[in-house]
Amino acid sequence: MTSRDPLLRFEGAARAYGDVLAVAGVTCSIAAGSFVALVGASGSGKSTLLKMVNTLVEPTAGRVLFGGEDVASLHPAHLRRRVGYVFQGIGLFPHMSVAENIAIGPRLTGEKLPDKRIAELLELVELEPAMGSRMPDELSGGQRQRVGVARALAGEPELLLMDEPFGALDPLTRDALGTKVRELHDTLGLTTVMVTHDMAEALLLADRVLVMDAGALVADESPRALLAGAGGEIAQGLVSVPRQQAERLAALEGVGETRR
Numbered sequence: 001m002t003s004r005d006p007l008l009r010f011e012g013a014a015r016a017y018g019d020v021l022a023v024a025g026v027t028c029s030i031a032a033g034s035f036v037a038l039v040g041a042s043g044s045g046k047s048t049l050l051k052m053v054n055t056l057v058e059p060t061a062g063r064v065l066f067g068g069e070d071v072a073s074l075h076p077a078h079l080r081r082r083v084g085y086v087f088q089g090i091g092l093f094p095h096m097s098v099a100e101n102i103a104i105g106p107r108l109t110g111e112k113l114p115d116k117r118i119a120e121l122l123e124l125v126e127l128e129p130a131m132g133s134r135m136p137d138e139l140s141g142g143q144r145q146r147v148g149v150a151r152a153l154a155g156e157p158e159l160l161l162m163d164e165p166f167g168a169l170d171p172l173t174r175d176a177l178g179t180k181v182r183e184l185h186d187t188l189g190l191t192t193v194m195v196t197h198d199m200a201e202a203l204l205l206a207d208r209v210l211v212m213d214a215g216a217l218v219a220d221e222s223p224r225a226l227l228a229g230a231g232g233e234i235a236q237g238l239v240s241v242p243r244q245q246a247e248r249l250a251a252l253e254g255v256g257e258t259r260r
Ligand SMILES: Nc1ncnc2c1ncn2[C@@H]1O[C@H](COP(=O)(O)OP(=O)(O)OP(=O)(O)O)[C@@H](O)[C@H]1O
Pocket: 017, 020, 021, 022, 023, 040, 041, 042, 043, 044, 045, 046, 047, 048, 049
């Protein structure tokens, strides 16, 4: 692989469940270092596409290449170490401490993560190292998601997959964690693919936005291009939501000004 090759490539990747074509043949390349948001209506195939990357879902046609190799040919434990995965509701093991949860990925590949490294990972997501000894049910939802991010980063992955990671959080925590993840993406030199229902979040955090509809990729644009009207009808329908909200807020502010 040369530095010009994409880190991730979908080649006609498709997944059927009986008669339902969840992903209908997606072809696209994701360059190393990019932050990609994957958006689209509920049921459009975003999670299925993401799960094909770490082999939680097998394609029924086509393939997914990671670093030039078909993911199906890579050892699952090693692949999952190179690919961090964060999802909503995070799935921390309730009977394990925060530190044990963070260390679980490397443990599966036979490595014991030193305490110092666990403390470092907690600091990376702005949690006190002392949190390591707590149990998951002693944390807030936002803190749990931070632990989820620390766990995904424990194996020093090249690729970070995030599936609605901040969906259940209050807006302030969501905003802070989104900004933190973008910062980590930049400082750690990650490649990130994030599924989100929130177009404003996609536009603000990502370099590139992929839009799915009924299993197909219908737009692939930069946030700037989307805001300038590119991407077609479905993409523009999604962009119109935060835009109209911003306009309504601006109008409200204007009303306040004239009343004062
Ligand atoms: N394990 C499964 N068995 C059967 N059908 C499935 C399965 N997983 C997904 N599907 C179907 O595949 C389609 C795509 O689902 P997917 O979860 O990928 O969509 P999504 O865009 O991530 O949705 P959401 O935004 O609601 O999470 C849906 O019609 C869904 O019902």
